[in-house]
Amino acid sequence: ELYNTIVEISDKGKIADIVTVSESLEFNEKLELCGGRLYINDLADSVITASNYKNYCSIIVNYSKKRKLIELCSTSIEQLSNNVDVQDVGLSLRVNTEEILISKTSDNLSHITNGVEGVVGQVESILTSESKTLGCPTPFMSLNKMLSGLVKGRLYIIGARPSQGKSAMIMQIVRAVSVNRNVVFASLEMGLDEYTQREMFAMCDTNQDMISNGLVGDEIYTKLYNAADKLTNLKLYIIDDPECTLNTIENGIINCIAKHGTCDLVCVDYLQLMKGANKKMREDYDIVTYNSKGLKVLARKYNAPVVALCQLSRSLEQRQDTRPILSDLRDSGSIEQDADVVMFIYRDEVYNPTPQNKGAAELLIRKNRQGRTGVIDMIFQASKTRFQERRNII
Numbered sequence: 001e002l003y004n005t006i007v008e009i010s011d012k013g014k015i016a017d018i019v020t021v022s023e024s025l026e027f028n029e030k031l032e033l034c035g036g037r038l039y040i041n042d043l044a045d046s047v048i049t050a051s052n053y054k055n056y057c058s059i060i061v062n063y064s065k066k067r068k069l070i071e072l073c074s075t076s077i078e079q080l081s082n083n084v085d086v087q088d089v090g091l092s093l094r095v096n097t098e099e100i101l102i103s104k105t106s107d108n109l110s111h112i113t114n115g116v117e118g119v120v121g122q123v124e125s126i127l128t129s130e131s132k133t134l135g136c137p138t139p140f141m142s143l144n145k146m147l148s149g150l151v152k153g154r155l156y157i158i159g160a161r162p163s164q165g166k167s168a169m170i171m172q173i174v175r176a177v178s179v180n181r182n183v184v185f186a187s188l189e190m191g192l193d194e195y196t197q198r199e200m201f202a203m204c205d206t207n208q209d210m211i212s213n214g215l216v217g218d219e220i221y222t223k224l225y226n227a228a229d230k231l232t233n234l235k236l237y238i239i240d241d242p243e244c245t246l247n248t249i250e251n252g253i254i255n256c257i258a259k260h261g262t263c264d265l266v267c268v269d270y271l272q273l274m275k276g277a278n279k280k281m282r283e284d285y286d287i288v289t290y291n292s293k294g295l296k297v298l299a300r301k302y303n304a305p306v307v308a309l310c311q312l313s314r315s316l317e318q319r320q321d322t323r324p325i326l327s328d329l330r331d332s333g334s335i336e337q338d339a340d341v342v343m344f345i346y347r348d349e350v351y352n353p354t355p356q357n358k359g360a361a362e363l364l365i366r367k368n369r370q371g372r373t374g375v376i377d378m379i380f381q382a383s384k385t386r387f388q389e390r391r392n393i394i
Contacts, residue, residue, distance in 0.1 A: 183236050
């Protein structure tokens with residue numbers, strides 16, 4: 001009788017609650033038959049409604065986070081007991097704690113419509129932007145056309161043999177992007193002071209040798225002050241740690257986002273100098289493979305482009321054509337697989353020093369997962385540690 005009354009009320013488009021059900025039963029002289037108002041009140045109080053589902057979900061998520069934190073702390077205690085480096089454990093604890101606390105339940109199953117909307121949005125972004133690029137524009141127009149800038153979520157590898165200008169190129173890219181975007185730069189090869197000195201001298205069109213040998217006049221002071229002013233206005237944040245690991249870089253990204261809102265580009269100079277996840281990881285091949293995969297994960301996790309420099313194998317110098325190819329990537333075959341874009345710097349004057357090819361340089365795009373490959377003809381000004389495009393893409 002009670003259920004039939006609820007159905008009748010609902011069929012009339014009304015809401016069945018304690019009052020309406022009780023009144024309908026009393027009108028039909030069936031209220032006492034169904035247990036009276038007290039029984040109906042008890043029934044209503046015993047029902048868990050879905051109206052408070054958000055709080056129920058929150059309770060479940062909090063218990064999940066509590067369990068994960070307990071597991072993380074147990075793992076950290078075990079690592080410390082096994083003499084894993086304190087700094088590594090601390091950084092890992094911070095990064096993983098941050099991930100647990102900010103994590104949200106997500107559905108990784110998406111309809112193709114979401115992808116279509118994303119692509120249309122990207123195209124609109126390119127057409128309406130001044131630079132006509134999807135990602136962060138570099139200072140090299142031909143490179144921007146070929147790669148559509150440095151795109152979020154992608155891993156870029158710039159490889160070369162020593163003294164080819166890897167650091168000079170990444171410094172130019174970092175300087176250009178950090179004018180109005182937040183850049184995290186892990187400088188493993190140079191300390192903060194050395195990096196800053198090189199940047200300032202490059203911006204003054206001079207170098208340490210010219211200053212030491214007195215080849216510049218008093219005007220250099222004005223240039224240095226102007227360079228200092230420009231550098232202090234850049235959105236550039238340096239990780240100055242010779243023991244840099246993936247955790248160190250992720251920690252820098254988290255700090256940048258927390259303090260400045262976004263992290264728009266991550267750069268590493270260079271991949272083979274990064275340390276392993278722990279002291280037990282000793283083989284170069286394993287360390288480079290681990291870090292290569294990890295940098296790709298960071299690119300996707302924080303939706304930022306990651307650019308890493310890479311040393312190449314000296315075996316290329318045994319060939320007649322010393323232009324690098326993908327198999328010259330040193331220490332790990334994983335780099336080629338993980339990277340979205342692989343490009344190499346080649347300066348012919350290093351191997352064939354003649355007046356005709358002085359300053360000649362090439363940027364070889366050997367892999368481009370989202371587009372074409374090719375060669376960008378460039379000039380390297382060694383005295384100013386600077387690259388310039390000579391002509392358009394070949």
